[in-house]
Amino acid sequence: MKLLLVAECRDGIVLxxxxxLLSFAGKAGGDHAMFLVGRESSLPHYGGRLYLADSVKHGxxxxxxxxxxxxxxxxxxxxxxxxxxxSSYGWDLAPRVAWALKAAQVSEVVDYVDGDLVVPVCNAxxxxxxxxxxxxxxxxxxAGAFSPAGELGGSPVIERxxxxxxxxxxxxxYEAVEAGGVDLAKAEIIVSAGRGIGKPExxxxxxxxxxxxxxxxxxxxxxxxxxxxxxxxxxxxxxxxVAPKLYVACGISGAIQHLxxxxxxxxxxxxxxxxxxxxxxxxxxxxxxxxxxxxxxLTAKISAL
Amino acid sequence: xxxxxxxxxVPDMESKFRIDASAAWFDTADLAWRMNEYDEYGVEQAxxxxxxxxxxxxxxxxxxPDKVKETMKKALAMGCDRGVHITDSDVSRRDPAEIAxxxxxxxxxxxxxxxxxxxxxxxxxxxxVGVLLAEMxxxxxxTTIVDFSYREGRIEVKRELEGGIRASVAxxxxxxxxxxxxxxxxxxxxxxxxMKAKKKELLSLPVEDLxxxxxxxxxxxxxxPEKKGGGLVLEGxxxxxxxxxxxxxxxxxxxxx
Ligand SMILES: Cc1cc2nc3c(=O)[nH]c(=O)nc-3n(C[C@H](O)[C@H](O)[C@H](O)COP(=O)(O)OP(=O)(O)OC[C@H]3O[C@@H](n4cnc5c(N)ncnc54)[C@H](O)[C@@H]3O)c2cc1C
Ligand SMILES: Nc1ncnc2c1ncn2[C@@H]1O[C@H](COP(=O)(O)O)[C@@H](O)[C@H]1O
Numbered sequence: 001m002k003l004l005l006v007a008e009c010r011d012g013i014v015l016x017x018x019x020x021l022l023s024f025a026g027k028a029g030g031d032h033a034m035f036l037v038g039r040e041s042s043l044p045h046y047g048g049r050l051y052l053a054d055s056v057k058h059g060x061x062x063x064x065x066x067x068x069x070x071x072x073x074x075x076x077x078x079x080x081x082x083x084x085x086x087s088s089y090g091w092d093l094a095p096r097v098a099w100a101l102k103a104a105q106v107s108e109v110v111d112y113v114d115g116d117l118v119v120p121v122c123n124a125x126x127x128x129x130x131x132x133x134x135x136x137x138x139x140x141x142x143a144g145a146f147s148p149a150g151e152l153g154g155s156p157v158i159e160r161x162x163x164x165x166x167x168x169x170x171x172x173x174y175e176a177v178e179a180g181g182v183d184l185a186k187a188e189i190i191v192s193a194g195r196g197i198g199k200p201e202x203x204x205x206x207x208x209x210x211x212x213x214x215x216x217x218x219x220x221x222x223x224x225x226x227x228x229x230x231x232x233x234x235x236x237x238x239x240x241x242v243a244p245k246l247y248v249a250c251g252i253s254g255a256i257q258h259l260x261x262x263x264x265x266x267x268x269x270x271x272x273x274x275x276x277x278x279x280x281x282x283x284x285x286x287x288x289x290x291x292x293x294x295x296x297x298l299t300a301k302i303s304a305l
Numbered sequence: 306x307x308x309x310x311x312x313x314x315v316p317d318m319e320s321k322f323r324i325d326a327s328a329a330w331f332d333t334a335d336l337a338w339r340m341n342e343y344d345e346y347g348v349e350q351a352x353x354x355x356x357x358x359x360x361x362x363x364x365x366x367x368x369x370p371d372k373v374k375e376t377m378k379k380a381l382a383m384g385c386d387r388g389v390h391i392t393d394s395d396v397s398r399r400d401p402a403e404i405a406x407x408x409x410x411x412x413x414x415x416x417x418x419x420x421x422x423x424x425x426x427x428x429x430x431x432x433x434v435g436v437l438l439a440e441m442x443x444x445x446x447x448t449t450i451v452d453f454s455y456r457e458g459r460i461e462v463k464r465e466l467e468g469g470i471r472a473s474v475a476x477x478x479x480x481x482x483x484x485x486x487x488x489x490x491x492x493x494x495x496x497x498x499x500m501k502a503k504k505k506e507l508l509s510l511p512v513e514d515l516x517x518x519x520x521x522x523x524x525x526x527x528x529x530p531e532k533k534g535g536g537l538v539l540e541g542x543x544x545x546x547x548x549x550x551x552x553x554x555x556x557x558x559x560x561x562x
Contacts, residue, residue, distance in 0.1 A: 010466070061464070061472050064445070086432075088466045091424075092448040095401075095436035104400065104521035107431040121527060122428050123318045126331060129525040140432075168445040172461070172473035189560060213560065225487035231469075238469055246560050253318065267558045268536075269550065274319050275540075281532060285553055288540045298547040305551070305561060 001030030004079035006070065008089040009038035009055055011174065017085045018044045023146040024083055027112050034156065035073050037066055047154025051077070053161040062167035067096045069161050074101065079136070086140035094140050103136040110145040123255055124278040143237070144260055181232025182216060189215025189246045192235055192262075193223050196251015196272065196291060200228040205295050206250050212302040218242070220252045236261035250291045254279025271295065306361040306478075309417040310351045310385060311408060311438070312344040314369055314376040315428040329524040330397050340376045343423025345491040346484040350453050351421050352384035353489065357455065362386050364415075368407055369396045374507060381502035382494030388505065393512035399520065401429075405437035406518035411510070412442060419460075420481040424449050435483035446481040447474055451488050 003025050007018035014036060025032045033049040037058050043050065051073045058065050070093070074082065082097060084090030086108045098105035110127070111118035117130045117139060184190060191210035193203055203223070210217035219229040221236060235242055237257040247265035252258060254270070254277055262268070263282055270283035271291045280286040287294065316322075317337040325332040340348075348365065355361040365385040367373045370393065377388040391407060393399075399407075412420070420442075422435035432448075439446030451471065452463035458478055463471040465485050494502070537553070539546055554561050 010470075061474060088449055088464060091432045092436065092464075095433040096440055098433075099402070099437055099440040102521075104402070105431070105433055106522060107401075107433060116525065120430065122316065122322060122331070124530070125318070125322055126324075126527055127530050128527045131523045131525045132521070133523065134521045168476055169447060170475045172475055174466075175463075175471050175473065177469040177471070221486060226490075237467055238465060246554070246558055267554075269554075275538065276321065277319075280536065280538070281530070283536045284557070285537045285539060285550065287546055287550060288538060289543055289546055293543045294546060297543050298550065301547050301551060302561070 001028060001081065002077070002079045003028060003030060003032040004074060004077055004082045005032055005034045006082065006084045006090065006093070007034055007036040007038070007044055008085065008087065009036060009042070009060060011060075012039045012055060013042045014038050014044050017087065017143065018046070019148040019152065020085060020141055020143070020146045021083050022046070022152065023148055024112065024141055027146065028081070033077055033079070035070055037069065040158070043156055045152040045154060046156045048156060049159060050156035051159050051161045057162070058165050059167065059171050061171045062165065062169060063093055063096060064169065065163075065165050065167045066093055067100065068163055070097055071100055072163060073161055081137045081139060084138070084140045086142050090140045094138050098138040101136050101138070102134065103138050104132045104134045105138040105140070106130050106132065107140045108142045109139050110142045120256070123253055125276060142256060177231060181230055184216055184218050184233065184235065184240045184242050187216040187242065188244050189213045190218045190235070190242055190244045190262075190265075191215060191248040191250065192218035192220060192252060193229065193250055194220040194252030195222040197223065198251075198292070200226070202292060203228050205292070205299075209248065209295050209299045209302070212299045213246070215244070215246070220258050249279055249283070250295060252279055253277045254281065306354070306358045306418045307416055308351050308354060308361060308363045309412060309415070309420045310344070310347050310363060310365045310380065311420070311422045311434070312348065312365060312367050312376060312380055313341040313423070313426045314338050314367060314373040315341045315426060318427060324527055324529075328526050330527060333397070338372060338376065340379055341423050341426050343425060343427070343484055343486065346486065346488040347421035347423055348380045348383050348385065349489045349491040350484060351419070352492070354419065354455055355384065364389055366391065366408060366411065368393050368404060368512065370394045377507060378502055379494060381505045381507070382499045383492055384498070386505065388507040390507060390509045391512050391515060392509050398524070400522045401431045401433035402437055403516065403518050403520050405434045405441060407512060407515045408434070408438050409441035410515040410517055412438070418478045420444065420479075422481065422483050424483040424485050432483075435481060439481040444479050444481050445476050446483070447476065448483040449485045450482045451485050453482065453488065
C-alpha cells in the first residue's frame with residue numbers, strides 16, 4: 001500500500017494536523033509521501049519525500065489550482081490512497097480530486113481496522129464500516145481521531161511541483177472573528193447551554209447554575225447562531241477550547257465539533273433527556289433528565305449549601 | 306436568475322435508532338423526519354437572493370422516498386417556486402457520487418446560475434455531494450460559507466475555517482456554494498405561505514431515468530459504538546437526582562468541598 005498525505009498551510013505556516021495523517025499512515029502501514037502547497041520556510045517534520053508547491057504562487061485557497069497540482073503529483077506517485085484531514089481545506093479539496101480520479105471518497109474516517117474504514121453516522125450515534133469498490137481511495141480523517149504519532153523528526157526530501165495558477169475563485173483575505181468578550185479558557189467551572197434549552201429565556205437558567213457554582217456559562221453553536229448567547233462563549237472547534245475542572249453540558253448532544261472544545265475538562269456532567277446522546281461517551285456523569293426541571297432545583301440546592 | 310437548492314430529509318438526531326435487518330443501515334420506521342439542518346440555510350439564502358434579484362426562480366430538489374415531499378413542502382413554504390422530487394426508495398444505500406450524479410443528470414441542461422447545498426448531511430455526513438455536483442457540472446464551488454452576497458453576476462462569500470478564522474473569496478456565477486450553520490436565520494413558514502405552497506408545482510421523476518453512475522463504495526455494516534468512558538448514568542426524580550449529583554461533585558471533585 002502506498003499513501004499520499006495531503007498537508008495544509010495557513011498564512012504561510014504548515015498546520016500541525018499533518019501529524020494525524022502520519023498517525024493514520026502508521027496504522028495503515030506501507031509507504032507514504034506528502035504533498036503541501038506551502039512555503040519552504042515552514043516545513044513539516046517529516047523525513048520522507050515532500051511534494052511542495054509554492055503558496056505564494058498558488059495561493060492558499062485556489063481549489064482548482066491545488067487540484068491540478070495534486071493530480072500531477074498523484075500521476076507521478078501513483079498512491080493507492082490519498083489522505084486528507086477532514087478540515088475546511090480537506091473536505092473542500094478531497095471530492096474534487098476523487099471525482100477526477102474516479103475514486104471513492106470516504107469522509108471523516110475515525111478508525112481503520114483490518115483494511116476497513118470506519119465513519120460516524122447520525123451525529124456519532126452509530127458507526128458505519130465502509131467497503132471501497134475502486135482501486136484508488138480518497139479519505140478524510142476526523143480531527144482528533146488519530147492521535148499524533150509521537151516524536152517526529154527529520155527533514156523532507158523536497159520535490160518541487162508547479163503549474164499554471166489559474167483559478168475561478170479569487171481569494172480576498174483572511175479575517176479573524178472579533179476578539180474580546182469572555183475568556184472561557186480561564187474559567188475553572190463552566191456550565192454550557194445547548195439547543196436543548198429550547199428557548200432564549202432559558203439561558204438565564206443555565207447562567208444561574210454557573211453563578212451558583214462560581215463559574216462561567218458557555219454555549220454550543222446553535223445557541224450562538226440563534227444569537228441567544230454571544231460568540232465569545234461558544235465552545236468547540238469554531239469557538240473556544242476549554243479545560244475546566246468541571247464542565248456541565250445542559251441539553252448538548254455531544255457532536256464532535258463541540259467535544260473537540262471541551263474534552264480536556266477534568267470532570268464532565270451531562271444533563272440530557274436522551275440516554276443515547278453521544279455526550280454520554282465522554283461524560284463522567286450523565287443525568288437523564290429534563291434540564292428545565294433539574295437545573296433550577298440543582299441551582300437552588302447548591303446555593304443553599 | 307435560475308436557482309437550484311438541494312435538500313435532504315434526515316431523521317431527527319434525537320431519535321432512538323435501531324439497526325435494520327440488513328445490518329447496513331438503521332430502521333427507518335417510527336422515526337421523526339426533518340430537513341437536514343445545513344440545507345435550511347441553503348433554502349433561506351436562495352430565497353433571500355430571489356428577493357434581491359427581480360425575476361429569479363428557485364427549484365428545490367430532493368432525492369428520496371415519497372415522504373421527502375413533506376420536507377419539500379417546507380422549502381416551498383419558505384419561498385422556493387417549484388419542487389423536483391426524484392423518487393428513490395433506496396436513497397440510503399447510495400454513495401455521494403451516485404447522489405451527485407443523479408442531481409447532475411437532472412441539472413445539466415437547466416442552466417442554473419446558482420446552486421445551494423448544505424455542507425454536509427446530518428445522517429451520512431459525507432460533505433461531498435455539493436462539491437461533486439459542481440465538478441460534474443464544471444461549475445466553480447466554494448464550501449462552508451457563513452456569509453453570502455451577490456452583485457452583478459458575481460458573488461462574494463466567506464468560508465469558515467478552524468479557530469474562528471474566515472476567508473473571503475469572490476467568484477462569478479454560475480457557482481455552487483455549500484452552506485454552514487449560522488449563514489443566516491432560516492425563516493419559519495407563515496400559515497398563508499404554507500397554504501400557498503400547497504398549490505406550487507411538485508414534479509416527481511423516477512430515479513432510474515437519472516442514475517448513470519454505479520456506487521463506488523458500500524456499507525459493510527453499521528453498529529453502535531461501545532460506550533468506553535464507563536461514566537455513571539443517573540435517572541429518576543429531579544430532586545433526588547440533584548442531591549445525588551451534589552454528592553458526586555463533593556466526592557469526585559474539589560468543587561463544593
Ligand atoms: C465545521 C463545523 C464546525 C462546528 N463548530 C462547532 C462549535 O465550535 N461548537 C459547537 O457546539 N458546535 C459546532 N458545530 C455544530 C455541531 O456539529 C452540532 O451541530 C452542535 O454542536 C449541536 O449543538 P447542540 O448539542 O446544542 O444541539 P443538538 O445536537 O440539537 O442537541 C440538543 C440536545 O439537547 C437534548 N435535549 C433536548 N431537550 C432537552 C431538555 N429539555 N433537557 C435536557 N436535554 C434536552 C437533546 O436530547 C439533544 O441531545 C460545528 C459544525 C461543523 C460542521
Ligand atoms: N438525497 C438527497 N437529495 C437532495 N440533496 C441531497 C441529498 N443528499 C445530499 N444532498 C445535498 O448534499 C449536501 C451534502 O450531503 P452529503 O454529501 O451527504 O454530506 C446536503 O446538505 C444536501 O444539500
